[in-house]
Amino acid sequence: MAAPDAFDVSTPTRGRLLVTDLEVLTVTPTSAIISWVTHAARLGRAIPQPIAVGTEMAIGPVGGPMQLVHDDPTPRVYHVVEITGLEPGRTYQFQASSGGKPAMAALRPTRIVGGCERTRQFTTLTVPDGRYLTTVAVANDIHIGERRQGIVLGGLPTSVTPRPDQADYARMMGVSALNELATRHGRPLLITNGDITYDNSPEQNAIARELLDSYGSQNQDWVATRGNHDHPRRDDDPFGDYFVGYQQAQAVQETSGLRILAMDSTRGSGGGWITPGQYAQVTAELDSDPDRPTLAATHHPVTTDAAWSSPSGPQFMLRGRDRLKLQLIERQAPGVFLHLAGHTHRMRRNRADLADTNTRYLENAACAAYPGGYTLIHLFEGGYLVNFWRLSDPAALSWIYRSRWQSLGIGAHLMLGSTADRNHRVDVDLSGLTPSGRPVPDELVC
Known part of the structure; x- marks a missing residue:
C-alpha cells in the first residue's frame, strides 16, 4: 500500500514507533508551519523504515488553553501542519502528536535550551514599519x-x-x-x-x-x-x-x-x-x-x-x-x-x-x-x-x-x-x- 504522502509503507514494520524530527519550520506574522516525521527505530538501518499514522495539532496563546486545530486520521509519514489566523508578535504554545505520542525534537538546533521545538513555543514575527x-x-x-x-x-x-x-x-x-x-x-x-x-x-x-x-x-x-x-x-x-x-x-x-x-x-x-x-x-x-x-x-x-x-x-x-x-x-x-x-x-x-x-x-x-x-x-x-x-x-x-x-x-x-x-x-x-x-x-x- 502507498501512503497518501507518496511513501512506500508496504514492508511490515519492525521496531517501535518514533514521532520525531519536530521542526518549527516557518513563522510569519500571522502563521506558522510545524512538521515532524514518524518512523520505526533505526535498528541499524541507514534510513529508518517509515510508518504512516495520523496527525494532530493543538495550539493556544501562552498562559491560555490550547485548542485542537488539526486532527487528520489520514496515515502519513511526513506531517506538516500550517496554522493561520495568528496574531503578530504573540507567543503561542503547541502540542504536535501522532499515534498517541507527542512529536519530539531530535536535531541539534531543535534541542538547544530555549529553542522553539524544546519549549514547544514560538513567537510570530511583526511586520516592519512603512509600506x-x-x-x-x-x-x-x-x-x-x-x-x-x-x-x-x-x-x-x-x-x-x-x-x-x-x-x-x-x-x-x-x-x-x-x-x-x-x-x-x-x-x-x-x-x-x-x-x-x-x-x-x-x-x-x-x-x-x-x-x-x-x-x-x-x-x-x-x-x-x-x-x-x-x-x-x-x-x-x-x-x-x-x-x-x-x-x-x-x-x-x-x-x-x-x-x-x-x-x-x-x-x-x-x-x-x-x-x-x-x-x-x-x-x-x-x-x-x-x-x-x-x-x-x-x-x-x-x-x-x-x-x-x-x-x-x-x-x-x-x-x-x-x-x-x-x-x-x-x-x-x-x-x-x-x-x-x-x-x-x-x-x-x-x-x-x-x-x-x-x-x-x-x-x-x-x-x-x-x-x-x-x-x-x-x-x-x-x-x-x-x-x-x-x-x-x-x-x-x-x-x-x-x-x-x-x-x-x-x-x-x-x-x-x-x-x-x-x-x-x-x-x-x-x-x-x-x-x-x-x-x-x-x-x-x-
Whole structure:
C-alpha cells in the first residue's frame, strides 16, 4: 500500500514507533508551519523504515488553553501542519502528536535550551514599519543532474542514494520550487544562487535553462549566479553559454528599484575567489549609486564566521583575502543591506568581520535535498522579513525524508539552523525604494 504522502509503507514494520524530527519550520506574522516525521527505530538501518499514522495539532496563546486545530486520521509519514489566523508578535504554545505520542525534537538546533521545538513555543514575527515594497526569492544548490546526495568523504558511504522513482530528484525539487513560487507566492524575482547544475554539462544546463525560462525572463524574473559545481570545465563552459560568463558580475533592478548584485565567487570544484576584473565591475556598479538599497549574492559565504564554522573548513569557502575585500567594498556602499550565500546547504546567519557595516550576511539552505526549500525576503520601507519555506509537494517530502540521513545522519544537524535563522525581521531604512505594485502576501496581512 502507498501512503497518501507518496511513501512506500508496504514492508511490515519492525521496531517501535518514533514521532520525531519536530521542526518549527516557518513563522510569519500571522502563521506558522510545524512538521515532524514518524518512523520505526533505526535498528541499524541507514534510513529508518517509515510508518504512516495520523496527525494532530493543538495550539493556544501562552498562559491560555490550547485548542485542537488539526486532527487528520489520514496515515502519513511526513506531517506538516500550517496554522493561520495568528496574531503578530504573540507567543503561542503547541502540542504536535501522532499515534498517541507527542512529536519530539531530535536535531541539534531543535534541542538547544530555549529553542522553539524544546519549549514547544514560538513567537510570530511583526511586520516592519512603512509600506510593503516587494518580495524576492532565493533558491540555491539545485544540482540538476546529481544522482546521490551527501558526498563528503569520497568513496566512503556518506551519501544517500535515491529510490528508483527518485532518480531525478534534483529536477523534481527544482520544478517543485518554481511551481510553488509561481502559484502560491505570486512569482517573485528569483535569485538562483549557484550550483544550479551538478557538473556543468551541456545537458544539465539545457534542462536548467528550460526550467527557469518557464518561470520567466532572465534578469527580469530570475537571475542566475554560478556555483562551484558550475565551474568551467577544461575545454568548455556550458554554464557560460546558457547563463553568464565566468567571473562576471550582474546588476539587475527589480520593479521596486531594488538592485540585485549577483557575483561569481567560483574558482574550482570547492573553494572560491573573485578576480580583479570582477572587482572592477562590482566597485563601478556600487560607486555609481552607493546608497541604492542593494541585495548582494555570491554562492560562497563571505565571512570568516562562515568559513571557520563550516565542517568542511575554510578551504571550502571564499579565500580569506577576498572575504575581507568584498566586505570592505560593501561597507563603502551603505545601500548594501543583505548578502546572500549558499554552498554549505545550511541556514545560518553569519557575523560580519567588520563591526561598522550595514550589511547582514545569510547562508541559505539547499533546495535539492534536506532541508529542501527556498527563502522569501519581504521588503518594507522600514526593514525586511526572512522566511524559509520547505517544499510541500508529496514527492519532495518523500525525498527530503530520505536525504535527511545523508552524511551518516549527521548532515541534518548542521543544515537546518534555528527557527530564528530561518525566520527573522531586520530593521533597516529601505525608503529609497517604491512599492512594486505586487499584492501583499497573505501571511503579511495583519
